[in-house]
Amino acid sequence: MARYLDAKCRLCRREGEKLFLKGSKCYSDKCAIERRPYAPGMHGQGRRPGRASDYGLQLREKQKVKRIYGLQEKQFRRYFQDADRMQGVTGLNLLQLLESRLDNIIYRMGLASSRTEARQLVRHKHILVDDSVVNIPSCRVRVGARIAVSKKAEEHLRIAAATEAAGQKGIAEWVDVDLQTKQGSFRELPARDQLDSSIREQLIVELYSK
Secondary structure, eight states: OOOOOSOTHHHHHHHTSOOOOSGGGGGSTTOHHHHOOSOSSTTGGGOOOOOOOHHHHHHHHHHHHHHHHTOOHHHHHHHHHHHHHSSSOHHHHHHHHHHTBHHHHHHHTTSSSSHHHHHHHHHTTOEEETTEEOOOTTOBOOTTOEEEEOGGGTTOHHHHHHHHHHHHHOOOTTEEEETTTTEEEEOSOOOGGGSOTTOOHHHHHHHHTO
């Protein structure tokens, strides 16, 4: 699968807002968008905001959400198609599907400082779902599933740092977790008001519905 290998901070600068792709760095004064609040590239400072077209706004919103969750276009379009086939509001269905990914659940539980780090933990077989090792980051977690860090990884320095930071920043309202034992559960699907208010999912629906 294709992966983005360039500096992740460029993505935040391109979107003009923090996407929280680098864990604790995003909360420090080292955050690139705080130091250079303009688009990347040699002409980044010379770009004038202007008024984007409707299509431009829709495209940028899709790109932003793709980058937040670390997905490629083919994957993202598949999630949208699944959301569109489900009952209910397509935009909310899409966000709930994305939030149900195993790598995202681990991040939301505070067991990893970023989704990229969570993805690495899964691939290295450090995560158990209902007492079974799962090494597929995109695995869709069912509501009620129990998630835990494997015994061999409980003392992992990155996990320890992530749980310590999570204790200060807080945990998502729709998961349960014990940061001491490094285990918890996916309690329920998140409601819209529990998710990022800066995401305008309706623009993505409009883009893919053309």
